[in-house]
Amino acid sequence: MQTNPDLLNLLHAQNGPFLTLLVKRPTNPASVNQAKLTFKNLLKMAATMMEKSFPNANWENYQSRFTEYQDNNDFWLSGTGKTVALIGNEHQIFTYHLNRELDDHVSISHRPNILPIINEELEFNYLVLALNHDSFILYRGDQHHLLPINLPADAPDKLTKALGEEIDGKSVNVTARGHEPGFGSFHGHNEKSAEVQKDKVNYYQQVADYVLKNFAQYDQRKVILFGLPENQTIFKQVAKSNLIDEKLHIDLSPAKTDFYEVEKQVLNLMSQWFDSVIAALSKDYEQAASKQLLVDEPYNIVEPVMNHQVDQLIITSGATARGLLLDDGNLISNTPEASQNNLLNDLAIFTILRGGNVITLTEDQLPAKTRGGGVALLRYAQSGIERAEKS
Incomplete structure (x- = not known):
């Protein structure tokens, strides 16, 4: 995170x-x-x-x-x-x-x-792969926005481009089902049905190779699948990549879905993503506690923050602590400015500027109760012993 x-x-x-x-x-x-x-x-x-x-x-x-x-x-x-x-x-x-x-x-x-x-x-950057049986659209998103990616001319965004113009399903007798015209239950011609399924697997393999190699692997960006469950299942089988997000997916056909509906559906997943962040933090908290790498109470956190020791700072939503932390690490508490200032905010800023992470959680989201509204997970023990071991 x-x-x-x-x-x-x-x-x-x-x-x-x-x-x-x-x-x-x-x-x-x-x-x-x-x-x-x-x-x-x-x-x-x-x-x-x-x-x-x-x-x-x-x-x-x-x-x-x-x-x-x-x-x-x-x-x-x-x-x-x-x-x-x-x-x-x-x-x-x-x-x-x-x-x-x-x-x-x-x-x-x-x-x-x-x-x-x-x-x-x-920061949560990801890709959305809107997957039909014979085409795809790729999006890039974060917590607030989703943008379609303009693919180059050689992208396999159509089945016919990837496998050839003769592969178009028109010669197969089908009855449409669900929300995807042209892909449905096949009547007779079992060999044709098998061929179409084989073409679909081959096409998805090309899509997976293209999307993962050109857009996901460079910065290990997660891919959220948007498509019918059966299409997602086949795609994940051929992709065989841990970059396909297992928890975040949208089980709907994108065939007749406009951009605004896609964006709405995807951004609705952000609460699920945040829940996964909290779950991961709970594990990090337990590990830090077992290694005695936890510091709570804001005034005790000042020194490790200024010494670049804090990896993760967790602050209780709405919590305040009086005090003003100066750039040199001195803590001021006896001025009007300091009495109105929230020390927890200063700790958050210095943590980020020193490469750490900050999150605010409500009381019921916290992995454990904190003293004074804040707890820090350290990179190494304050004595420096653990730092020496890691080096």
Whole structure:
């Protein structure tokens, strides 16, 4: 599990403080005014917070830049998801459309508040193979988007291109079934039925070789199959690849499915993917516990984070801990800015910048209870003994 590289642009943004606004995304034109009113009220709250914790900041610049979004109807109605997040300073604003529905929220912090968006920025890149009996379409996707891949002219995207024009099934007496015209139950001519099945296996072998070699193997990208179960079964038998995702698949015919329905079906699988992430984390947690590579309580996590020891940081959703972690590793707690700052957010940022991973989980998703809202899984023991053994 990795963090999306695009998130680094936000983490490297300078010149805080940073303002974070979360607003439920309006679902139709009638609800836009309510979203804009909520946004306006959150900005008023932000003005008060800024004056208290960052009195030297130029609030007029923040207000001017954020208000541009407040009055933009197209912005509120564009995109997808259930929550709109805006994170920025007086120079630049980053916008996100989150799949989760979060409460309306405003915060101001020394660094960007990434905790509301961190799960949405986990990197999950994959391919979707929409597989018919005589053709395929290939897509590339992540947690939020799906895009069709424009294949080159020599791609075996049609059975006739792969096996020859004479293989078109038209000479076989068939009755269509399911949602795939032209592929069904054969009446008589058993030898023809066997030939068509053999052609199908040969075609799927070419598709598997082409997709795996040219699109999946380079970065070990998982392939999600979209097709009738019997077609998926044959394809997996000929592909013989662990890159075919066993858990994520869509058992529908893509023959008469447009792009938007394909995207909808695929993005609906993301909750299942996240469940698998949590299951894997539970195993990692147990292994770390057995090797005494766990540290909980935010203030105890500071040192291993700054020493590049944290491989995985798990934060309880909504948890806070007062304190401001400086770039040199010093922890400040006795200033207005520090009292308003969430140390867990700082730990998350430094963990990512040092090559670690971060995820937020609800209480019921956590592998075990945490002290202070955070637990770190270490790469090696704090004493350095385990690090020496690995080297």
